[in-house]
Amino acid sequence: MIEFRNLHKGFNQKPVLAGFTLDVRDGETMVVLGYSGSGKSVALKHVVGLLEPDAGEVVVDGEVVHQLDRARLMALRARIGYVFQFAALLDSMTVRENIGLGLARQGLAETDTDDRVREALALVDLAGSDDRYPSELSGGMRKRVGIARAIALRPRYILYDEPTTGLDPVTAAVIDRLIVRARERTGVTGVVVTHDIRSAYTVGDRIAMLYRGTIRQVGTVEQIQKTHDPVVRQFIEGRPEGAADAETAFAGIVT
Amino acid sequence: MLELVTARARGGLVAVGRVGHFLTDVSRGLRDTPTWTRLTLVQMRRIGAESVPIALFIAAFTGVVLALQASYTFTGAVPMYFVGTLVGKTIMLELGPVLTGLALAGRVGANIAAELGTMRVTEQVDALETLAYDPIAYLAVPRVVAATVMFPIVVALAMVMGVTSGWLTAVNLLDLSTVEFVRGLKLFYQFKDIWFGLVKSLSFGLLIALIGCIKGLSVSRGAESVGRATTDAVVLSAMMILVLDAFWAVVLL
Numbered sequence: 001m002i003e004f005r006n007l008h009k010g011f012n013q014k015p016v017l018a019g020f021t022l023d024v025r026d027g028e029t030m031v032v033l034g035y036s037g038s039g040k041s042v043a044l045k046h047v048v049g050l051l052e053p054d055a056g057e058v059v060v061d062g063e064v065v066h067q068l069d070r071a072r073l074m075a076l077r078a079r080i081g082y083v084f085q086f087a088a089l090l091d092s093m094t095v096r097e098n099i100g101l102g103l104a105r106q107g108l109a110e111t112d113t114d115d116r117v118r119e120a121l122a123l124v125d126l127a128g129s130d131d132r133y134p135s136e137l138s139g140g141m142r143k144r145v146g147i148a149r150a151i152a153l154r155p156r157y158i159l160y161d162e163p164t165t166g167l168d169p170v171t172a173a174v175i176d177r178l179i180v181r182a183r184e185r186t187g188v189t190g191v192v193v194t195h196d197i198r199s200a201y202t203v204g205d206r207i208a209m210l211y212r213g214t215i216r217q218v219g220t221v222e223q224i225q226k227t228h229d230p231v232v233r234q235f236i237e238g239r240p241e242g243a244a245d246a247e248t249a250f251a252g253i254v255t
Numbered sequence: 256m257l258e259l260v261t262a263r264a265r266g267g268l269v270a271v272g273r274v275g276h277f278l279t280d281v282s283r284g285l286r287d288t289p290t291w292t293r294l295t296l297v298q299m300r301r302i303g304a305e306s307v308p309i310a311l312f313i314a315a316f317t318g319v320v321l322a323l324q325a326s327y328t329f330t331g332a333v334p335m336y337f338v339g340t341l342v343g344k345t346i347m348l349e350l351g352p353v354l355t356g357l358a359l360a361g362r363v364g365a366n367i368a369a370e371l372g373t374m375r376v377t378e379q380v381d382a383l384e385t386l387a388y389d390p391i392a393y394l395a396v397p398r399v400v401a402a403t404v405m406f407p408i409v410v411a412l413a414m415v416m417g418v419t420s421g422w423l424t425a426v427n428l429l430d431l432s433t434v435e436f437v438r439g440l441k442l443f444y445q446f447k448d449i450w451f452g453l454v455k456s457l458s459f460g461l462l463i464a465l466i467g468c469i470k471g472l473s474v475s476r477g478a479e480s481v482g483r484a485t486t487d488a489v490v491l492s493a494m495m496i497l498v499l500d501a502f503w504a505v506v507l508l
Contacts (some may be wrong), residue, residue, distance in 0.1 A: 049384075050384060061488050081385075082385035084378050090379050091379070104385035105388060106387075
């Protein structure tokens with residue numbers, strides 16, 4: 001289980017997260033929705049200790065992430081797959097080497113690594129791309145390799161940072177299908193941060209709306225679709241009028 | 256004025272602190288031998304072997320110029336075999352290590368800062384962390400070790416090339432015989448001439464790699480930041496080479 005407890009984080013005196021609290025249950029895929037720049041990726045980076053909170057904490061399997069010593073943090077990271085917004089593949093390495101990198105760290109034998117790489121590439125429909133370099137792949141293919149790199153580790157959790165951003169609708173739908181497939185086949189717990197509402201409806205078991213540094217509403221896909229909260233409604237309907245106007249026109253329905 | 260001096264002094268202390276902190280991280284990374292040993296071999300080729308042509312090129316022309324300038328200076332006043340003395344001493348003690356160091360500050364320092372900076376802004380460094388690697392052990396230690404080991408080797412080859420080109424110039428353009436040139440070369444030769452140059456080049460290698468890694472890994476934003484880090488790495492490395500050069504002269508000569 002991943003617990004965000006009253007998380008605060010700011011940059012250059014500007015608060016980004018201000019009391020972010022959310023529980024991600026084992027086995028579910030939680031989608032964190034929010035505007036661009038609202039702090040979704042910042043929250044995600046706290047889970048693997050890439051950022052430290054100004055206040056509050058993130059707890060994974062009972063361990064407070066920012067209090068872990070280096071060895072235990074590494075052990076935690078080995079249980080978590082992270083899919084970056086732009087894939088973040090090491091561009092000097094082939095697809096195979098990229099996927100095998102984390103496996104080598106886990107001390108897997110070379111034959112087992114080959115099997116895992118093949119299995120992961122098959123899962124993301126990229127079988128036979130082992131020897132290609134990231135620069136030879138399209139944006140969508142790179143994201144699929146990023147997902148394969150995370151899945152190959154057989155992690156307990158996978159964190160997806162804007163997995164469909166910048167992709168055409170068909171490729172985005174392919175990525176959504178892969179996220180669903182990964183959960184069905186491996187039972188992995190997922191956290192997906194996105195502003196793509198269609199993707200959120202497809203991959204999410206529950207959806208949380210991040211607004212002004214905190215969770216505005218969290219609920220099942222159906223609950224979010226039927227919400228009366230003006231801020232959430234405005235976001236899911238993609239209406240351009242000011243959020244503040246909608247907010248003041250409504251008393252506020254939270255969670 | 257006082258505020259400016261205080262700010263500059265504070266900036267200098269912060270920079271020293273960052274280098275110290277980074278050295279501590281590198282020492283920690285050195286303990287992770289399975290991660291950096293294989294990668295170091297790759298860096299030894301990139302930083303060392305691939306730098307040999309430029310180092311030899313510089314040394315060859317330096318040897319030519321030194322022989323000709325020595326001859327021009329000595330004519331009529333000093334025996335010509337001193338051309339060998341001047342070429343040998345100058346190449347081994349000063350120009351071999353320093354000119355090679357300055358050239359490699361551009362080639363190696365810029366390469367390290369730009370590569371690591373780009374990896375930082377494209378989240379490749381973060382990706383390594385999420386895969387449970389220590390980026391210092393994976394990225395910095397191989398470069399620092401490779402540069403420290405390979406710089407003296409490259410400089411040693413440059414020394415040989417510089418003296419050889421000086422000898423060929425003396426024999427072919429100055430009517431000096433090989434025997435005379437070698438006599439001059441041996442005249443005030445001490446083994447210290449060689450190891451002094453090699454110790455200096457070792458310290459230059461360590462410094463250039465450290466500065467390149469620090470500048471590269473501290474990049475925070477996009478392309479402009481990478482460009483600035485690269486320029487800073489080269490300029491700072493070049494300045495520090497000259498400072499270190501003076502330091503070793505004071506301490507060891």
